[in-house]
Amino acid sequence: MGVISFARGIPSPDLLPVREFGECARAVVERDGGTVLNYGPPGGYPPLRAWVAERHGVAPERVVLTNGSLQGFNLVAQLVFASGGRAIVEAPTYDRTLTALASIGAEVTGVAVTDSGVDVGALAGAIETGGPPKLVYTIPTFQNPSGHTLSLEGRRALVELVREQDLLVYEDDPYTLVRFAGEALPTLHELSGGDNVIYSSSFSKTVAPGIRVGYLVLPQALVPPVEALASSSYLSPTIFVQGALYEFLERGYLDRHVERVRAELLARRDAMLRALERELPAARWNEPEGGYFLWLELPGGVGAETLLARAGEAGVTFVKGSDFYAGSGGEEAARLAFSFASREEIDEGVARLAVLVRDAVAVPA
Template identity: 45%
Template structure:
C-alpha cells in the first residue's frame, strides 16, 4: 500500500515512543457500525453489569478460536489487566519469576510492585535464551512463572523460534513451571510464516503449563481495551474471583462492540490494512536507520509495532542524554534503560506504528543529530 508522502514541519513532534496505531489505519467507521449493531442486537447485554468472565458471546468466540472450552477463558479490560490478575495470583512477594531482558516496562513494574524476585534472562534475536533458563532451573531456582512475549516482542520486535518454544515447554513440564505466553501482537504479522502458540503445542485444552494472554488493542484499536486469558480452569476460577471483587464485570459495551465487529464483514480487510501500513513503515524505518545511523545495530521485525536499536558499546553513549537531545529536536523515543533493571544506556526502542510514512526519514535524521550531540 503506497501512502502519499507528507512531511511534518520542523516544529512538529515526531513520536517513535507510543506503541499504538495512527488513527488513519483504524477502521473508525466500522467500529461505529459495530457499536450500533451491538446495542441493536443485545441491548440488555450492553447495558447490564454482565459477568466477571466477560461478555458471554465474545468469551465463546475466543474459546472457539483457541480450541478450548469456555471455562478456560476470562475476558478482561485489556491484556494488561489480564497480566495483573495473573501476577496477583502467582507473582506474590518473594516468588521467583523469570522474564526476558529487555522486556516490557509495565511487566517489570508490575512484578516489582508485587515484591516478586525477578530474574531477567538474555533475549536473543530468536527469543529468550532457553539454555540460560535451563541453567537457572537446574541450579535450583523454582519460579512460579516465566513470562515470555513470543511474537514481535515489546520492546525488541524479536520472535521466539519454534525450537525454543518446544524447549521451553520441555523445561516447564520437567520443572512444573507455568509459562505465561503474553501474545498481544501475534495477529499483526506482515511477513514470514506464523508459528504455533505454545498453548497449542502443549495440547490446547489439555495444557497444564501454559497460560495465554492476548488483546484486541492491536487488531481492533487500543481504545477498546479488551484482552483475555486462556488457562487451566482451576486457575481461571481463582482469577474470576479476583475479577468479581475488582469490578463485578468488565466493560460490556466495549466487549460487545468487539464481538459485533469480529462478526461483521469489515474486520478481515481492516486487519490487512493495518498490516500493510506497518510493513510500509518498518521498511521506511529500516532504510532511514541504514542511511542516517549506519553505526546502529537492529533486527527488522516481521510484525508488531517495535524495533530495538543498539549503538556500539564502549563509546560512552548515554541514552538519557540522547532522549533529551532528541526531544529538543522534535523526536520522541523510549530509552532502553526503561526495559531493564540495569544496563541499556546504548539502546532505545522505536515504535513505528503511529508515525506517518512521510515523517519516518525526517524523524531518524533528527535522531541521528541527537545521537551525535549527546556524545561525551
C-alpha cells in the first residue's frame, strides 16, 4: 500500500456514478445539444432550477445554480462584504470559507463547535460583545471538518436568535443527504421558513464533485445582485453538465446512487472507529452519523503539526486541526476523512498513525 490519505475530503473513484452519468451526458447532447451546448441563463439550466426549487419548496427564481457550492459562497460573500464587515463562523470551520473571507478582507470571529454543534449561547455572546455581524456562516449537518451536527434544540435556538436579532445566516449544507445513521433533522432554512437564511447545497457529495454543480436558495432581494455578479464573472454556469445532471435525476439514478454511497460511507466510518479503538485508545474522537469526516483529538499533548511532518514518510496523511481555525485552536487535533480510503487502507492507515503518535509521546518534539 502506498500513502494512505485521510486528508482528501473526496469520494473514492469507485463511489462515482461513471456509467450512469456517461449515459446521461450522451442522451442530453443527442436530444438537446442545441440548448445545452450554448450559454444559458446566469441562474442555471431552468429544468434543474425548478427541480431544486421544488425540493426546497420555493419559487424557481430564488434558486441560483453555481459551478459548485463554494462558488455560491464566494458570490454571496463578495456582495455582503463589499464594504467590509464581520463574519461569525464556527471554530473549527471549512478552511476554504476562511480563505475566501480573508481574501475579501472580512473580519472573522470564531464561535466554538461542541459535540452537538455550534455553541448558540457563545454565538449570542459574540454578538453582544462585537455587535451584529453581516453574516453568520454555519455548517449545521456533518460539519466539515469536525463531523458534528447541530441538535434540533440548537437549531431552534439559532433560528430564534437570528429572528430576534435580524441576522443573515448562510447555511452550508452539502452533506445532509449522505446521512447513514440516526434521524434526519430539519434544516435552518426549513425551521426559519426561509427568512434570513441563505441555503446552500451541492451535488458534489451525492453525485460527483467533478460535475461542479451547487446551488443557492436566496432571499428574493439577493437574487438580482447574485445573478448580475454571476453573469459578469462567468456568463452562465455549465449548462451542459446541468442538463446531464437533470437527466440523471429524471432517470431516478440519484436515490439509488446515494443509497450506495451511504452504505459505503457507513462501512468506512465503522472501519475507522474500530481501528481507532484498537490502535489509539488514548485519543478522543466522535462518531458522525453522516458526511465524510471525524475529528481526532490526539493524546498526550501530541502536536498535529509535528505528527504531520513525520506522517508522509510513514505513509499516511491527514489535515491538521489548526488549518480550520481563523485564530488559534486545533493544534492537537486532526481531521480524518473516511470517504476516500478503502476499509483495508483505513485499518492500515490508522495503524501507521498510531505508531507515529506513540513515537511522538515517547520523544516529544
